[in-house]
Amino acid sequence: MQVNSEQIPTPAHTHADGAPETPRPGGVSAVAHSTAVSENDAAKAAALRRMKSVALALLIGMAVVFTVAFALQKQYPWLEYVRAAAEGGMVGALADWFAVTALFKYPMGLKIPHTAIIPRRKDQIGASLSDFVENNFLSEHVVQDKLASVDIARKAGEWLRSPGGPERVAKEGSAVIRGAFTVLNDDDVQAVIEGMFRKHVLTPPWGPPVGRMAERLFAEGHHHTLVDLLVDRAVDWMATNHDTVNRLVSDRSPLWVPPFLDHMVGDKVHTELSKFVRAVQEDPDHQVRRSIDTYLTELAHDLQHDPAMIARAEGIKAQILGDPEVRELASRTWGTIKNALLTAVDDPGSELSLRFKAAVRDFGTRLVEDTELAGKVNTWIGDAAGYLVNTYRSDIAGVISDTVARWDAEETSQKIELQVGKDLQYIRINGTVVGALAGLAIFTVAHLVFG
Template sequence: MSTTDREATRTAGVGGFSYTAEDEEKRRGVRRMKATATALLLLVAVVYALATWAGASGVTGWPGYVAAAAEAGMVGALADWFAVTALFRRPMGLPIPHTAIIPTKKDQLGESLGKFVGENFLSAGVVRTRLHALDIAGRLGAWLSEPAHADRVTAELSTALRGALTVLRDADVQAVVGEAITRRAEAAEIAPGIGKTLDRVVADGAHHRAVDLVCARAHDWLVTHGDSVMDAVQGGAPGWTPRFVDRKVGERVYKELLRFVTEMRDMPAHPARGAIDRFLGDFAADLQADTDTRARVERLKSDLVARPEVQDIIASAWGSVRAMIMSAAEDEQSELRLRARASLLSLGARLTTDAQLQRKVEGWLEDAAAYVVTTYRTEITSLISDTVAGWDADQTSRKIEAHIGRDLQFIRINGTVVGALAGLLIYTVSHSLGG
């Protein structure tokens, strides 16, 4: 690594300002142009000296013209050298006023740049006009319509989703989810909703299957546990009755109970089924209108939600949801990713063909951008001025000179040439008028 490269590396990042090896390469080009401009100045100086010597030696005619052109060329070259040098440093180190403009006026330049950007770029009208001309919605639709692009967006979204789920702490999310569900359950009254649902179920006869199932299971249980039923009946008889009477009563009760359940199972129009229908209908009405019934349901709900078992289920729900989402996000053929891809392709197709949707999307983008630039204009412009203020003055001057210094050296060259031509013209006119 050369000394210059080491210097560039050492000064990189000074004051938050990066001076790179590319900048140093440009500075070498600036130095070459400086050498060219200086050599031209020395050339016209030599020409002036030779023309003056020729004139003093008695040569007439051309020495005067050449000397006048060379003299004016030196003046132009020196004037432009001073002007170019004064932008970046003090000429010859002299404390001449209004020199070293960039190092000394860096902060003011940053503020002016920030104000210029804010007034001419960060305005709602400019942003809206520019965004409207870009046709972002149409371009986005055409881009998303390509299957490869939809696959890429789906993959990136899946990666972002997995990253977000990985960063989240399960304990924190479980606490938030548990608190949200509990608060929501406690705040919402469930009795009227249950009553309306039950009312519709009874009206549609959807509960008949449940009644059929209960009757069938009750019949099967009675057939299997007949002895238990008869023993229970006999055990409840008075002690003074004979045992054979208790047995006969138990058998009778069991047979009647079995007959009753069998008839309920086999007869859709059984009176007991109608009684169940009326009970459920009345209960549905009470859930919606009866204050006491609704209050009892709310107390039951609160007691149920407060149970540790229910809280554990609520807290563990996040773990199940998280595992399900992670698995779906990782699997390229999962329903989640396939639906996301299909939605992106559909959105892209609509954005390319639906003019109303295009206008709506562009309106959203324009409104959002206008809000950002109008609300945070001061913060954005202060970012520019604060950033420039944090730059090192000398390094800033060197970097700017590296980028525009080569063109500035052409000013010196042009000043030398134009000055020489102007001097020649002035001398020629003056000589013609005087002679």
């Protein structure tokens, strides 16, 4: 029996192939240094070493008891029972040490078949773990059942309507907006706005859609209000511009016409024009009104079907919105939106911030009080999560197998031993105790039966 081999399982003494490592200063080996990358890992490594020391101490204790009992059993026959118990304890301790050690490395450096299981089969273990997670955890019904039991909508609503909820959402939203404006290039955004404006406003011909809209407005009589306004202004103008009419008549009459005759003609023209516009004002079915209706109806039709009129509309569009005007419009639009949003998000008391917080708080209240809405939100969340799981479950679970595949075999063994090695040492301790009890029981039965 070689008690020194007990040191093999500790992460500070050997490589996976059983070759001893050179300790680092302070008693920490290269393996322990590589795994103790954080305080948590250092604490786990220390706990693992303590449990190994306890298991080793039990084995040594059993060996000492066995030696003493074996030497004195002829003088004191009752020590045969102690010897049998100690013998069974050593056998159990060594067997369980072998079993635990064989998971992580070759016991005593001997390449015994079916040992160093984790270093040799890490890729298969990673793939099996990935499949296990994918099939048992990343399934649609498991995720949806868990989300349904949590009632995310109601909990989110409670938080959103809490005193600090809307403020936190507004704060995070402001940070997102500021970050987006920091990342976005103004020239690029203006180019996008200009491109969208050209695609959706300038490229399509204006005539047909304007004609269709005008035709609908004219058919429903909405233009009559504008016609009434124009006629009313004409009546008012005629009532206040008698001298202007006389002057226009005088300016256009021959020089040989006497001035008094110009005034007579001007008065007559003003009188007749006043009567005419008042007649148009008072008669909703006046011939002028009907002529206007006819002209507008024909114009709406021509804008849709007459190539010449459509071309004229396109020419007007080109004159109004040329390249410089479009670029200037895109620049002003983006500048206005950007400045307005930055000003609003930087001021917690701005109208936009206050309205946003109120909307968040109201939505949270509705999630809590409106059972139907909460149910719909939970259903949407469950459906979205189920879709993501069904679509990307292999990719998500594949992170496990891909990560394990990138690990070094020895590193994998160390990582796993660091996480579960402490608990595995209880197997060795229990094996020592159970082996001692079993050895004592077997010897007792054999002594009683065979005398």
